[in-house]
Amino acid sequence: MSLRGGDPAEIGGYPLEARLGSGGMGTVFLAHTSSGRPVAIKLIHQQFAGDDEFRTRFRQEVAAARRVSGAFTAAVVDAATEDEQPWMATTYIEGHTLAERISAKGPLNGAELRRLAIGLAEALRDIHRVGVVHRDLKPSNVVLSPEGPRVIDFGISRAADQQTLTMTGRVIGTPPFMSPEQLQAPRGVGPRSDVFSLGTLLVYAATGRGPFDADSPYMTAYQVVHEEPSLGAVPVALRAVVESCLDKEPAGRPSADELLVLLRDLPTDLGGTDADGLGTGHTRDVITQHHLAMPPASTPFPVPAPDAAAPGEASDPDARAPTAHAPAGQDAPAAPADLDTGNIVIPTTGRRTRRRTRRRLHGRWRPVLAAALAVAAIGGGIAALQGGRHGGNGGGAKTTSVAAARTTPADLVKPWRTRVRGGDVPDELRCVARDNALFCGGGSVVATRIRPADGSQVWTVKSPGAPVSGMHLVGATDDTVIGYRIAPDNASDEPLVTVMAVDADSGKVLWSTPSGAEAEAVTGQAQAAVVAGTAVVAVDGSNSRFEARDAHSGDVLWTKSFPASAECSPVLAGQQLLAMCAPRAEVTALKVLHPTLYTLDGTSGKLGEPIAIKGSDVPMGVADGKFVLLREHPQGYSEYGYDEVVRVDLATRKVAYSPLAKTFDGAPGMVDGTVYMTGHTGVVTALDPATGRQKWSRQTVVEGASGPTAGAGALYFSSTTGRVVALSPDDGKTLWATNPQADGQEDDQNDGTRVAVMGHEVVVAASNNTLSAFDARNPPKAD
Template identity: 70%
Template sequence: MSLREGDPAEIGGYPLEARLGSGGMGTVFLARTSSGRPVAIKLIHPQFAADDEFRIRFRQEVAAARRVSGAFTAAVVDAAPEAEQPWMATTYIQGHTLSRLIATKGPLGGAELRRLAIGLAEALRDIHRVGVVHRDLKPSNVVLSPEGPRVIDFGISRAVDQQTLTMTGRVIGTPPFMSPEQLQAPRDVGPRSDVFSLGTLLAYAATGHGPFDAESPYIVAYQVVHGEPSLEDVPVALRTVVESCLAKEPDGRPSADELLVLLRDLPADLGQTDAGGVGAGHTRDMITQHHFATPATPAPTAPTTTPAGPDTGSADTPIGGRRRRRWRRRWRPVLAVAVAVAAVGGGVAALTTGGFGGNSGGDQGNSPAAPSAALPAGFKPWHETVPGGREDIPDELRCVARGDALFCGGGGVVATRIRARDGSRVWTAKSPGVPVNGMYLVGATDDTVLGYRIAARRAPQGPPSEVVAIDANNGRELWSVPSGAQSTAVTGRTQDAIVVGSDVVTVDASNSRLEARNAHSGRVTWKSPFPAGKQCAPVLVGPQLVAMCATDAEVRALAVRRPALYPVDRATGALGRPIAVNGPAVPMGIANGRLVLLQVHMGGTDLARYNRVARVDPASRKVTYSPLGKTYAGTPGMADGTVYVSGQTGLVTALDPATGRKKWSRQTGVEGASGPVAGADALYFSSATGRVVALSPHDGKPLWTTDPQADGLTGELGASPRVTLAGRAVIVAAAKNTLFAFDAQKPPKSG
């Protein structure tokens, strides 16, 4: 659709090419970045732009939308919520909407319908894990791209609802695809509301009509709240799953993770199954390929977000022994605990190597290998998979090495001990629930391993997440303590506990204080309340423990603008005088005795995120800021006093933290890599597929690259490093709880 008279020629520096559509909130335009990349820009109508309450909500939604990976959605490219007319730019997705496809070609069936269902469940899983509730999942908000279904139009519908409710008390939405709670209490909907909407959408895709269709929207709304769904034409195998999604009460529905388990258990062609919905030929694809034979057509995209509540071993060691409540009898037999962690938004891991007097930074346990480092005794290359809490949905692990012992956790595993020489498992302790984004292993001391245990969602008792201490020798649980979960909002990384010498420092369950315990005995050594009105996360910089804090309001709004750094006395927990930092900022490591942070830029093109580097001098309490030469997108890391950003397309850039200047930039074939991990004159970067590249730290020259080892998503940002070094052995974590190891001097041949 061409531009109309009165349409702007450009928005935010993006030249407009076409009008994609217009709705009650705004108009969507097709535009281009300076590099020629197409983007969709939604420009908010002036009457909403003049409303202060809407601006606040829109600002919060833009901030939250940036946390969604974009793997199954249209990622935010740029936004200006403070502009005279607020606008948001997202990646442009080509393809028909589901509503258009059904209207032109009729209902879907067989493998095509199953692929759609799994793709949408994967999308909801990733959306909900970053605290977002879509609230308007319907056929016109699903685009069938060549890579699979993409969910669009986040949050703007929520802004419309809230604004309209404030003014008139009317509920705005699409009744055939709304949940009962949306119609009855729209301010209080949670992730299970999206699951209900997905159930209606799948019924529509399978039959061409909604399960509550009626002559008028009023009757439809009544049927949604009180009536039984019409599912006679839905394939029997899929029908039981859809029925579970359409439970009237949110607690009676599966979560997105659990729904994914149910869908993957269906036969590939949705053939005949028994009434319980369990069929032969289970397929449990971690990454599902989607192929829709539809021509590419423009589709408006404008995601925004709404905060949501969290989802609440070989010798396998059962952890916890929790009982789950009984779920609806019709689908409980096909559902156990769904365990899957997306390595999205994991952020930078705890900083443990070096100190204020040296040059270091990186992931705990990823310690550099000296030039003379040897292989573990008896080492031979190996490739293993560690069973998780739900073995058909494993995900990623992170590891630390202690001599020949390798300790790993994540993806449904509290911790596992593996022999670095051959990959054999000594013990494994599993987690019953669905882990949080990027929440992997806490760390290890000489005799204790510490990991996270996530409770089964419907566990009748106990905290939703705990830090668990395990005897490093035999895998026996030593103690556990409830854990808070606000570090991501404050520091940009998911790590609510860190190992400090022989102690572990945690955030208490109420997010009100730091607590230190002896890692092995669990004996409390000190408790330190957060400063009034603030929430904090622990950060370790060499020998210095720091509490990084933000105000309650900033944490709630997902908009940390001025974090404060409090030095913490490791012996008593006493907090020192705060040092304010212009934020948001992500702690990276140390260089020349100063703490280095990357500042997050909330605008820019091509998913740009970092535009300045901040250095904190603990002696003078002075903070120095240096602008980067450009705004960099990707996953940050630090090693040997240099900051690195790994782009989604494989571009690795080395930055001087003292000046912000680029040292070098190198295009690699490893997309979505995390790192670096410093070895003997090499830097290692690796993606979720297990593909590894070794670069020279001097100029970025590629030394070697390996082939992928697992099917995994490579579009995530902020993942912690996946490589661990045990002497000269390179141990790599990949998707599906895959671990493999090889000699750094004899890497696997590529091709």
């Protein structure tokens, strides 16, 4: 629709072209970037702009939304949280909402329904992996774009909910698509609340009605908390998955990663709704009986525990021709089935009731699904699918061996594979080798010590909360391991980050201290602490100063306030400790364009003279005595776009810039004085940091590789599946490659090397917190 009188002509330099819609918290406008890219700009209503608490939470939400990749959501393009009226610009998504699609054409079925389910699970995986909870997953917040379903409007809806949650005993939401805990204990809502909402959404997509629909939203809310879902019209194969999502208890539901495993195993044709007499609301009882009767040999590998993560296939484009209708963040008109389910205020009830005899058997998702499909096969001719290729054993001392490719001499490392049990969000481990010990951590694991000989765990320290994306193990000294503990904040969905020290021998927690979480905005990396010698230098909890502590005792060695009006992060340039800072206004606006480097004295905390650099730069390391950074593309919004090498002479404070031949869209890394860019398609490019010129480029079999790691005359790159390729450092020639060692999505890229080298032993971190190892002289043979 056209602009109205009183609408602004432009926002943040973006000329407005049309009004797209208005919701409770803001109005959405259509605009274009200077390059012609369409964006949807949501402008916060004036009455909320003057609320300091709302501004703070909106700022946090914008920062969280920017951590989401945008592959399955509406990516944040720009934002100004400190303007008189805050606003956020996201990519404009073309397509009808799911609510409109159901209203116009009725329920989905078969392959179309399966694609929707997988696409939404992928979206939740993307959102949850960066510590964000959507809270408002409903048909009008799902856009069926040509590229597949996109989840929208999680930034501002969460900020608005948080404000409402300060009102004791009341909660705002959309009852048919809310979880029981949202209605009863909204401050404790976590990622599995979104899984419940996804279950209700899939029932709606398959039947045109929600599983708890009633004559009034109040009765609907009551049924969400206390009653069984109505699932008789849901295809029986999908019903088994949906029921697991609709468990009244969050712990009984699969994670988004586990849900992808279940949905991927469904047949393309989901079949009918009646199989073996399964009626409404009784599927789980029958499935459990079948599961308990199944012999242990029914799965080829040990079954993953509930925290296992095995990302599924990418969603296919929606078959319907889209129209330019629903932008990111727009509250689309509700379909008739959704007319009486708008946002209402509901008094919370007492403690949640547990369903009788509906106890969830943890760690048994795939066998349960296999049993359900077997039941479906009896009535509907659907072939049951077997469990996954790799399972893991939940991180116990016993490990699953990987078959060696050739006869292994006695002096070679015997291959092994294991999995470290963590929390709700796996697939984040990184490892460091220290002497003859191997320490790993990240995600929901603060740290674990692994025996290199067989992969067994000496000790493991876990973290209860969803991780900050890319926040992995800090490092290790001779006697101490430093990691991050990420815990939920009851007052805010933004995670609380704590730096924690663990005794290397016993696994005893020695000390912990709160840490700031703005490092990623300053450096492009989530790490907010570094190990420098026997000290740990971190940003303190107030995000206003550095704190140096003895790594083992935790004694404070020194503190140093940040420069005025700046926020900083510690960085290591070889053995030199640095402070990388940026103006606080730029950090807040998520547009760091004028960073400054300082040498940071490791014994006193004294700052050296400032060295100004330009652009949004990511530290890489040291080459030929110069500190090397990569400059992010100034007009690109991809998370991994780099177009220039920056070199800083710390002694003379001179800065040199060398443009790259093109903008590289991938994950960067640096080892032995060479910068490497790894692309999503498996291309690895070596760059000279002194000139920015390409040394060589090779196509590999490892898509979305993280790396590099150097060792034994080779460069190692690996993917989330544990597939490894070894390249010659001289010309990039492939020396050998392995098969995957874990379920995962090959092109799911993540910064930070996944390979650790201990002599000739290569240790690889992969999906599902899987670790595997082999001897580089006798690598597993690829098919």
